[in-house]
Amino acid sequence: MNKAAEPNATIDEVARDTGIGKDTLRVWERRYGFPIPHRNARGERRYPPEQVSRLRTLSRLLNRGWRPGAVVPLSAEELNALVEQGASGREAARPSAVNGLIENAQRGDSRRLQQSLQDIMQQQGPLQFILDTAAPLLEQTGNAWANGQLSIYMEHLITDHLGRALHQASARAAKPSPGPRVVLTTLPGERHGMGLMMAELLLRSEGAETISLGVETPVDQLLDACRDLQPQVVALSFSALQKRTSVMAALRELSEKLPSELVLLAGGEGVSHLRKLPPRVRVVHQMEQLGTELEAIRQALEQPS
Amino acid sequence: MNKAAEPNATIDEVARDTGIGKDTLRVWERRYGFPIPHRNARGERRYPPEQVSRLRTLSRLLNRGWRPGAVVPLSAEELNALVEQGASGREAARPSAVNGLIENAQRGDSRRLQQSLQDIMQQQGPLQFILDTAAPLLEQTGNAWANGQLSIYMEHLITDHLGRALHQASARAAKPSPGPRVVLTTLPGERHGMGLMMAELLLRSEGAETISLGVETPVDQLLDACRDLQPQVVALSFSALQKRTSVMAALRELSEKLPSELVLLAGGEGVSHLRKLPPRVRVVHQMEQLGTELEAIRQALEQPS
DNA sequence: ATACCACTTTGTCCTAGACAAACCAAATTA
DNA sequence: TAATTTGGTTTGTCTAGGACAAAGTGGTAT
Numbered sequence: 226m227n228k229a230a231e232p233n234a235t236i237d238e239v240a241r242d243t244g245i246g247k248d249t250l251r252v253w254e255r256r257y258g259f260p261i262p263h264r265n266a267r268g269e270r271r272y273p274p275e276q277v278s279r280l281r282t283l284s285r286l287l288n289r290g291w292r293p294g295a296v297v298p299l300s301a302e303e304l305n306a307l308v309e310q311g312a313s314g315r316e317a318a319r320p321s322a323v324n325g326l327i328e329n330a331q332r333g334d335s336r337r338l339q340q341s342l343q344d345i346m347q348q349q350g351p352l353q354f355i356l357d358t359a360a361p362l363l364e365q366t367g368n369a370w371a372n373g374q375l376s377i378y379m380e381h382l383i384t385d386h387l388g389r390a391l392h393q394a395s396a397r398a399a400k401p402s403p404g405p406r407v408v409l410t411t412l413p414g415e416r417h418g419m420g421l422m423m424a425e426l427l428l429r430s431e432g433a434e435t436i437s438l439g440v441e442t443p444v445d446q447l448l449d450a451c452r453d454l455q456p457q458v459v460a461l462s463f464s465a466l467q468k469r470t471s472v473m474a475a476l477r478e479l480s481e482k483l484p485s486e487l488v489l490l491a492g493g494e495g496v497s498h499l500r501k502l503p504p505r506v507r508v509v510h511q512m513e514q515l516g517t518e519l520e521a522i523r524q525a526l527e528q529p530s
Numbered sequence: 531m532n533k534a535a536e537p538n539a540t541i542d543e544v545a546r547d548t549g550i551g552k553d554t555l556r557v558w559e560r561r562y563g564f565p566i567p568h569r570n571a572r573g574e575r576r577y578p579p580e581q582v583s584r585l586r587t588l589s590r591l592l593n594r595g596w597r598p599g600a601v602v603p604l605s606a607e608e609l610n611a612l613v614e615q616g617a618s619g620r621e622a623a624r625p626s627a628v629n630g631l632i633e634n635a636q637r638g639d640s641r642r643l644q645q646s647l648q649d650i651m652q653q654q655g656p657l658q659f660i661l662d663t664a665a666p667l668l669e670q671t672g673n674a675w676a677n678g679q680l681s682i683y684m685e686h687l688i689t690d691h692l693g694r695a696l697h698q699a700s701a702r703a704a705k706p707s708p709g710p711r712v713v714l715t716t717l718p719g720e721r722h723g724m725g726l727m728m729a730e731l732l733l734r735s736e737g738a739e740t741i742s743l744g745v746e747t748p749v750d751q752l753l754d755a756c757r758d759l760q761p762q763v764v765a766l767s768f769s770a771l772q773k774r775t776s777v778m779a780a781l782r783e784l785s786e787k788l789p790s791e792l793v794l795l796a797g798g799e800g801v802s803h804l805r806k807l808p809p810r811v812r813v814v815h816q817m818e819q820l821g822t823e824l825e826a827i828r829q830a831l832e833q834p835s
Numbered sequence: 836a837t838a839c840c841a842c843t844t845t846g847t848c849c850t851a852g853a854c855a856a857a858c859c860a861a862a863t864t865a
Numbered sequence: 866t867a868a869t870t871t872g873g874t875t876t877g878t879c880t881a882g883g884a885c886a887a888a889g890t891g892g893t894a895t
Contacts, residue, residue, distance in 0.1 A: 241718060241746065248878055269848060294875060333758035335741040378755040381744040392694050393701055413546060436640040439686040450683040453638035468857060553847055574879060599844060773888060
């Protein structure tokens with residue numbers, strides 16, 4: 226009784242946990258009638274666990290491109306069904322390695338998780354590892370997080386280990402020989418750097434020299450960085466929740482202000498629908514495509530006709 | 531003219547950049563008369579670069595434990611002086627390696643930066659590296675960021691590379707032989723994981739088995755993690771901006787609910803002033819101390835009197 | 836020194852309204 | 866048929882000013 230007296234989360238905690246802004250949480254309450262948190266003595270919102278869980282699921286769906294009006298009014302069951310559905314396409318195809326990894330995490334076997342990641346990397350090589358292991362693992366972890374099937378700390382753990390495995394492999398990857406120099410980052414608002422790390426590994430393993438600026442680099446800072454670092458390529462990662470026009474605006478500005486020899490690579494959910502791109506912007510729909518793009522760039526550099 | 535027409539940042543951008551909340555920015559305006567942003571046609575705040583820069587400096591000072599009332603009213607010059615002053619104590623003592631690293635970053639020589647970090651690590655070993663290189667480097671980078679002497683992207687770059695170097699060294703460190711198992715994380719609100727990474731490397735190099743949950747793990751999740759992972763030690767990192775009582779509350783809850791054999795290590799600025807700790811909580815004031823603590827724990831485990 | 840007290844500072848939350856940007860779909864043009 | 870324009874709806878974020886408790890400060894009494 227005493228312990229469970231207030232497991233209810235504050236609006237700040239919920240916002241941090243789900244990635245949905247405080248203002249947004251309040252306005253959803255007004256507009257869609259969900260969530261409807263309890264109020265404490267001071268009149269402040271207190272979100273019970275079920276609502277937080279449902280908000281997590283919503284957050285995941287929103288990140289996949291759903292619109293709030295279409296999903297916020299749905300029940301918890303319908304939402305979970307949607308999450309599973311969206312995933313099942315690829316996931317069922319190769320449950321092999323990924324499920325083993327998640328099981329390791331669930332058993333709390335951190336060391337084996339790490340070891341497995343290394344082994345699989347060794348066995349599959351960078352490209353295969355990313356396509357068949359890293360990406361599905363992230364996808365499935367994200368779904369399980371959204372459905373509450375996986376403790377949050379396990380999601381942290383898996384993310385952390387995967388990040389390390391990718392970094393380590395990047396460090397080990399062949400030293401740049403003829404490869405172009407690539408600067409990688411995300412724009413402000415995009416906090417997920419995993420796609421970036423995967424891209425980095427892939428590019429490195431193809432011989433490129435990569436420089437990662439981490440996440441959320443403002444456009445003007447990116448311009449400065451390009452001035453100083455003189456890359457031949459800039460790679461950006463966008464998630465689905467980024468507004469199309471702001472993505473376009475950023476790409477246009479970069480395209481205008483960067484030296485014209487430079488190629489812009491844009492990847493992630495946030496750019497897959499785009500048409501009519503600014504000049505020199507190449508959209509990378511699949512990770513596989515990165516290798517091809519790199520090859521093209523390399524050839525263009527060798528024959529600067 | 532056209533280009534510089536609106537370099538002014540929105541409140542959202544400023545909040546992200548400086549780490550000062552939107553509400554806080556608005557209330558400072560009311561209370562202290564700073565910042566006073568311009569307004570766009572819609573009446574929204576637009577912060578000019580000078581004010582953002584000054585806010586960055588303020589943010590840094592606040593993180594060091596200053597109170598807003600004492601520093602917000604100061605001029606930009608006074609603030610910069612304060613930042614420098616606080617740092618000068620240790621920094622001047624060993625400008626050796628650190629300055630070289632920063633110069634590498636400023637020349638945009640990412641590869642050499644990385645190489646240098648590796649070399650220094652090799653030469654100094656984990657403990658020395660952390661004390662003499664990593665910590666001062668972070669400190670100085672932070673100051674330079676606050677004063678606007680260093681582009682933000684360079685700060686990103688240095689942080690990224692340092693993180694990788696620490697991870698890599700951790701991975702390489704001796705496999706756990708007799709060492710206790712340690713879970714590392716920060717509590718919600720604390721987004722800086724560098725201290726954690728340094729602690730992890732140190733513990734690993736002393737033979738402990740470390741499991742990092744990354745940053746911002748909620749207390750209940752941490753309890754779950756301990757149930758599953760069965761560590762002998764939990765290490766937490768706190769920055770100065772965490773409220774004393776919330777730190778105490780968290781430590782107390784953990785102390786109550788975790789098995790009594792378990793030791794809690796608390797490090798960082800946020801815990802250095804604390805007295806009257808809950809049982810089994812050990813405050814780590816200096817990185818050096820970690821080794822001693824670990825030794826004590828190890829002995830306690832071997833002789834369970 | 837340490838504990839208690841009152842006083843001041845400070846961050847975060849609240850409501851309710853407003854508005855443009857983002858999106859969708861139907862109509863129009865090439 | 867495909868691309869563009871137009872109009873209507875959805876949606877996130879901003880604003881103001883008030884409120885309040887938790888955090889910190891300093892003086893007094895143990």
